[in-house]
Amino acid sequence: MDVLSDAITSMRTGRPHAGRTEQHGSWGVRFPDSEGAGFHVVLQGTCWMLPSDGEPIALGPGDVVFMPHGRGHGLADSPHTPLAAFRGSLLGPFAEDAASPDTASPDTLLLCGAYFLDRARPHPLLGELPQALHIPARLGRHPELRSAVELLGGELERARPGTSAVLTSLLDMLLLYVLRAWYEEQSGHMSTGWAAALHDRAVSEALRAIHRDPAHPWTVETLGQAAGLSRAAFARRFTALAGQPPLAYLTWWRMTVAARLLRESELPLRAVAARTGYASEFAFAKAFKREYGVAPGGYRRHGQESAGALAATSLAQR
Template identity: 50%
Template sequence: MDVVSDAIAAVRVGNPETTRVSVTGTWCTRIEGYQGAGFHVVLRGSCWLLPDSGDAPVSLGPGDAVLLPHGTGHILADSPTDERTVRQAVPLERWFASGEPFPGTVPDPGDTVQLLCGKYRLDRSRKHPLLAELPAVVHLPSRVGGNQELRAAIDLLGRELELRGPGSCIAVQSLLDLLLVYMIRSWMSDGAVGAWPGVLSDPVAAAALRALHTDPAATWTNDSLAVASGVSRATLARRFTTLVGRPPMAYLGWWRLTLAARMLRDTQDPLATIARRVGYGSPYAFSHAFRREFGTTPGRHRETADGRRRR
């Protein structure tokens, strides 16, 4: 596994959701904050996104994508709106539930805006620092020749939602997973501000992370990880700690417990099995480390996760 894949897998819960939206004329809708990540893709026309985070309004044109990785509440509108209009914005869920044309819409078929709107459910209790440093709003504008994989995923997803052919349910879910990966990848490659794009482009830190994520249960030491990274122990410790923000073995311990928390959430495997899979010699050692890190026992963590799923 690579770091980006692992970071996403560690927090993903359930299946993503999406819908295709078509509006015309004058409109304004509110999307409340939520426990997950949201996204919008403009298939046709243009609109504005006004985030609750206080960031500047974002103009979205044809082919643009925007990711809200922390579930920031926001408004979508046909234009930058005044305060009174914002207060009167119709919640998106109420609009969908009504089945009616968008409230307050002024019909103008020549000015149709088509959007893909969706969200991913995330468990933010153990977010990987790569995801944690994403900004509240990640705007990925459409550019000729740029982000070709993202553009292809958007085109395929829009077409699949429109046609709904055989196997569409599986196809849409897979394309949504692909869309999230490509949005994060595009952010990292488009001059992202943050530590982790630099971490993953550094040959020493990237090699060490790749080794730890490939086999987290291995009996790693600083010496063996230095060999796997092709540098001396001192060089590894200096580069890794400076870039990642914690020493290699501290990162490994944190990552092992993050993996364990996901297994407790997503499986019914016994504690002994989970302990072994993440590199602990006994359930007792695992439980002790887990409680020190999380402030609760593995069993209680699993009960809490089960309770959240039932709600």
């Protein structure tokens, strides 16, 4: 199993959204804090990304910037340009070109959008990301990401039959390619954390084993065997890189899987318990309530109500 894909799947809700924006002359936009994770791609021209804290980031053609925590930020032609409040929502429906009345060719052409993320239980892999991930365009680097950007730009330039479905798939691809590119860039510079964990052979093998079969009766020793290390060496290495002991992560992931099954399926509790490594429904319910503060049945009812509210909101936006 792919740990990065699982981490995204465990947090994603709803449909991602995106649109193209043309900018002419001097311009500046302030984006407020958002429940979503936003992104901007420079298709043409240059601009500056202005984090709520930190130094301005110069963006050129092909550059991608991703805000995983939904923090407010600005975009402008210059770090010194006053910022006007953004009108609209990056979490709204797919947008048409937000074109200026100016008929001249735009100075800057942007692809902007956002993903819905459930922040109630963020995967630690995403939790450690900085406020802004800047992936600069470099010749020969991350060709898959560049291809996804080109395809997205083309689909948003002219709507055709099937565009809505294609955009959803391309935006899912873009998110994974952005995170993959970031972790590849960071792997050589970080000795601890998830960038190092994903590129460490032993720890990544243990993580894949947990994600592949969370119901297996894993112990530190058997996970160490999967990683090719002794029990003690594996426990030290996993804890140092992942930031928590292996069995703590195993329990966390089992409960995350259980929550998703409760939200998205009608499986009886005994089946959910079996799929997440618990021999009895009682043991599972006790562990789940300890983790979430609510019994599995109550969590399922709340999740169905929330899903209904999200669906109603999505329909109202269309």
